[in-house]
Amino acid sequence: MLAFTGSRLDRADHIRADPEALAAQMGWRARLLALDGLLPALDDTGALQWGSLADADPQAELVFLGLDDGKPCFAAxxxxxxVAPRMANPALWAAMAALSPADLAVYGGARSIVDWHARHRFCAQCGSATTIAKGGWQRSCSSCGAQHFPRTDPVAITLVEHADGRLMLGRGLGWPEGRFSALAGFVEPGESLEEGVAREVLEESGVRVRDVRYVASQPWPFPSQLMIGCHAFADDDALTVDTTEMAEIHWFARAEVTAAMADEPGARFLRPIDQAIATHLIRWWLERG
Amino acid sequence: MLAFTGSRLDRADHIRADPEALAAQMGWRARLLALDGLLPALDDTGALQWGSLADADPQAELVFLGLDDGKPCFAAxxxxxxVAPRMANPALWAAMAALSPADLAVYGGARSIVDWHARHRFCAQCGSATTIAKGGWQRSCSSCGAQHFPRTDPVAITLVEHADGRLMLGRGLGWPEGRFSALAGFVEPGESLEEGVAREVLEESGVRVRDVRYVASQPWPFPSQLMIGCHAFADDDALTVDTTEMAEIHWFARAEVTAAMADEPGARFLRPIDQAIATHLIRWWLERG
Structure with a gap:
């Protein structure tokens, strides 16, 4: 199971799109996700904590997350x-490690959307204040009439394999020494996923790829990426590293990748964290042999 | 080749990220894409028209589209x-039919990004006016410091195949009578591509899917979708149509799909337009037999 997937919530679009149906859900049965800013509050068992709507700041906007076994769930x-979501937050790491996969998915989805609201209270078209709509799945501008929707930003993340079987991994600027992962970048307007993969790898490494293949996808709530994991082949291994984005990029032999993924002491690099799709991609690559 | 892919422009990130390098491109060699609002201006051969930067409104913001064989290309x-991109524009249809694939890709990418700027002149975080940055691949707020990036909205579009070999296609509200296509919807924060496919199909048709598979992707500049084409199987054919989104949904036999894709008179439905990824998906499905 990929991290942040497998939420047990039913988004219940028929409810969020219907103001009366939504209002009917906002009663004593409703549950409110306990958050400390954007961090999850956990109970003694490491599960997400839930309260009632009465726990919310009376001024706070409420987002309808969906139904959990029929029970309406909200977040404030x-x-x-x-503004600049930093993964380097020990409290966040501890929570991500403690939460069950299903709870992590609920938290990730809730975090993305409440963070979007907090950073998008104004209309990008006219500058006026906007109001929450459709249970939090829209913001509306009463001044110019514009409707705004939560962002989901597709990111292509790619395992590049040389024709000789080595794997290209890189270390981003500011990452810990030794930590390597797959190259990634936002898919831009006007390009397909495959074109985005080819452009990003070329920009960062100077290497041209072929035969781009989709492998898996995962939401990533820092702040709201859709990570689209791919594999591609390269025939030329000459690297020209874009030092404005990457600290270093190397080609690793299969045995080196195997050692790193097994967390062997003395491995040539530190693997990506468990929750990253890169870990899934590398394991997929090792298993297919 | 999928429509809107295959642009010949090199986005040249090293130039757009470097104000001096960008300024150096804005001279007499620079070309300006001729647009009439958001419509492309075509020459007598049906090709995109280009002028010089002097043709732009002196007040207009300029977006660096990239290099075409070394020549810098801009759009104003x-x-x-x-606000509500309507495909039902005869001038747009005529232009889309006339343009070469490479020109259509250049136009699509340019349209998405200049349209985004025109609708995002203010800071969503604080409401202040923003200014164009990084050659048009960012807007910056000098008031609160927020950086805003062009949107690319991932849409899952899915061919649902019943285990008995029939294909589910739907007609959206407001579409012409008889016109059917694959079901589609935005991937939302907190879900993977596969989860988005399953949710959208269930919402619109009441049908649960399994074995979601990625097929192909395409940018779609109305206004800035990344269409992610998938295939999935269903075991139950009982339809519960969401009439707030879809006019009708039906299961079609392979022979009916074949007839429609061949534009046969008397076919049970009208196929999607050539430029839509749905056309590619259905042809892919017919070819794999």
């Missing part, structure tokens, strides 16, 4: 979003 | 964007 928009 | 942000 915090005062501030996360 | 029009006064207004397209």
């Amino acid at each position: 928009v915090p005062e501030r979003g996360d | 942000v029009p006064e207004r964007g397209d």
Whole structure:
């Protein structure tokens, strides 16, 4: 199971799109996700904590997350979003490690959307204040009439395999020494996934790829990426590293990748974290032999 | 080749990210894409028309589209964007039919980004006016410091095949009588591509799918979708149509799909337009037999 997938919530679009049906859900049965800013509050067992709507700041906007076994679940928009979401937050790491896969998925989806609201209170078209709509799945501008929807930003993340069987991995600027992962970048307007993969790999490494193949996808709530995991082949191994984005890029032999994924002491690099799709991609690559 | 892919422009990230390098491109060699609002201006041969930067409104913001065989290409942000992009524009249809695949890709990418600028002149975080940055691949707020990036909205579009070999296609509300295509919807924060496919198909048709498979992707500049084409299987054919989104949904036999894709008179439905990824998906499905 990929991290942040497998939420047990039913988004119940028929409810969020219907103001009366939504209002009917906002009663004593409703549950409110307990958040400390954008961090999850956990109970003693490491599960997400839930309260009632009465626990929310009376001024806070409420997002309808969906139904959990019929019970309506909400989250309150915090005062501030996360302008530059930093993974380097020990409390976040501890929570991600403690939460069950299903809870992690609920938290990730809730975090993305309440953070979006907190950072998008104004109309990008005219600058006026906007109001929450459709249970939090829209914001509306009463001044110019524009409708705004939560962002989901597709990111192509690619395992590049040389024709000789070595794997290209890179270390981003600011990452810990030794930590390597697959190259990634946002898919831009006007390009297909495959074109985005080819452009990003070429920009960052100077290497041209062929035979781009989709492998798997995963939501990533820092702040709201859709990580699209791919594999591609390269015939030329000459690297020209874009030092404005990457600290280093190397080709690794299969045995080196195997050692790193097994967390062997002395391995040539540190593997990506468990929750990253890169870990899934590398394991997929090793298993297919 | 999928429509809107295959642009010959090199986005040249090293130039757009470097203000001096970008300024050096804005001279007499620079070409400006001729647009009439958001519509392309075509020459007598049906090719995109290009002028010089002097042709732009002196007040207009300029977006660096990339290099075409070394020549810098720009587009000017029009006064207004397209709040509700309507495909039902005869001039747009004529242009899309006339343009070569490479020109269509250049136009699509340019349209998405200039339209985004025209509709995002203000900071969603604080409401202040923003300014164009990084050659048009960012907007910056000098008031609160927020950076905003062009949107690319991932859409899952899915061919659902019943285990007995029939294909599910639907007609959206407001579509012409008889016109059917694959079911589609935006991937939302907190879900994987596969989860988005399953949710959208269930919402619109009441049918649960299994074995979701990626097939192909395509940018779609109305306004800035990344269409992610998938295939999935269903075991139950009982339809519960969401009439707030779909006019009708039906299961079609392979022979009916074959007839429609051949534009046979008397075919049970009208196939999607050539430029739609749905056409590619259905042809892919017919060819794999």
